[in-house]
Amino acid sequence: MNTRLTRNLSAVAQALSVVFGLAFLGKAGVRLSDDGAICVETGFWANARLADPLSVAPGVEASSSAARLCQESPSVAQRLADLGSELPWLLFGALALVLFARMLKAVVEQGPFTGMVARRLTVLGWFVAVGTPVTGLVAGWSQGWLVASMAPMVGVEQVVSGPTALTLAGLAAVVMGKIMREGVRMREDLEGTI
Template identity: 70%
Template sequence: MNTRLTRTLASATFALATLCGLAFVGTGVTHLLDHGAVCVQTGFWTNAPLADPLPIGSGVQASASAARLCRSSPSVGQRAAELGSELPWLLFGTLALLFFSQLLKAVLEQGPFTESVSRRLSALGWFVTAGTLLTGLVAGWSQSWLVGSMAPIVGSGPTLTGPLVLVLGGLAAVIMGKIMREGVRMREDLEGTI
């Protein structure tokens, strides 16, 4: 096992988690202090011919070519919904990187084929699987609500957004964690009989 590479990866992962956490806090603070327009992308009008005016709320500007809606004086709910489509993914990334950093730390301290490492790998997998779905639902709901608040006819309802392929990676980590746990048990049984 290359401990120098693992130590470097653990340090880099922790540094990335710290940067994501700072981006989370910075994005939240700057959006709370910002008094500018709130904009949202929607795919509702992307392929529609627009002979009639768009069915948008008062005070909303729309760009049909980009399917982009903007409100120059948003409500508190609209500003929160804009944050709801950005902040959950930053929080998810921060926590996933922290889980991975802890996994690498356990590998350095105990070796790769231990009970602790297999448990941490499974925990990381479950977090990525459930976290991707929950984060995608929160971000999708926030975006749908924001679009619906600017163009009431659209009302597409909650959707899942984001890289949903991460669910497969999370499930693979859960399975690998269970395989590693069985391998650790088999090795302990073999050592006990010798």
């Protein structure tokens, strides 16, 4: 086991989690303090020709060629919904990297096949497996609500966004954590009999 490589990987994961966290805080601060227009893209009428103008809320510009809606003076709720379409993924990434760095720290301190590493791998796996669809739901719901607030006739067209492969990777990590935990238990039983 190359502990130097694992230490370096843990340090990179910790640094990236700090970067993601700072990006989360910075983007939230900039977006909340910005008093300009907010825009959202929707695929509802991207390929359609509109005979009648689209029914949009006051102060909203709609472009059918770009499937884009822009609100000139958005409400606080619209600003929060705009944040909700991007910020959950930054927070999810920062927290996943923190859990990954903690797991690598346990590998360096105790070795790769220990109960602590198996538990931390399982926690990371459950976080990724459950957090991916939850984060996608929050981001998709926020974008859908924002679209519906600008063009009430369009409605919510996006419920879940994000990479579903992460859910499978998280479940694989849960399974590997369970296998490692069983291997640790078997090793401890074997050491107890010898």
